[in-house]
Amino acid sequence: MYYANAGLLSSQVKALVENTRPALKWFCVDASAVDDLDFSAAETLRSIHRELQQRGIRLVFAQVMDDLNPESRNAVEQIVGKAGFYATIDDLVHAYRRAAGASGRKDR
Numbered sequence: 001m002y003y004a005n006a007g008l009l010s011s012q013v014k015a016l017v018e019n020t021r022p023a024l025k026w027f028c029v030d031a032s033a034v035d036d037l038d039f040s041a042a043e044t045l046r047s048i049h050r051e052l053q054q055r056g057i058r059l060v061f062a063q064v065m066d067d068l069n070p071e072s073r074n075a076v077e078q079i080v081g082k083a084g085f086y087a088t089i090d091d092l093v094h095a096y097r098r099a100a101g102a103s104g105r106k107d108r
Contacts, residue, residue: 001034001041010044017055024057026096030089032063037072042079049079062086 001009017024037045049059059080064073077085086092 002038003040006041006044010048013048017052017057025100026058026060027052028092029061030063031061032065035065035067036069037075042075045076045079060084060086060092062089062092
């Protein structure tokens with residue numbers, strides 16, 4: 001993720017969040033192709049995280065590459081915490097289902 005696609009990412013997330021019914025509870029970024037995150041992209045993720053939090057949506061990341069630049073990994077951890085990382089999409093889905101089941105929700 002870098003400055004040239006940060007704006008597009010932000011607008012796409014906003015459109016998905018505003019147009020999905022029922023409303024989202026979690027928003028996952030599949031990071032399987034992300035090996036670096038520049039300053040602009042990190043700032044965009046911080047902004048997206050704030051907007052999602054205001055809407056009651058949890059931002060999470062799945063399939064974060066092992067060789068993700070350590071500074072980039074640290075930036076994402078500062079945004080979502082270590083609990084916001086899931087090794088696989090299946091892990092993410094299971095965690096979401098557990099959280100949804102614990103709260104009695106049957107939505108997204």
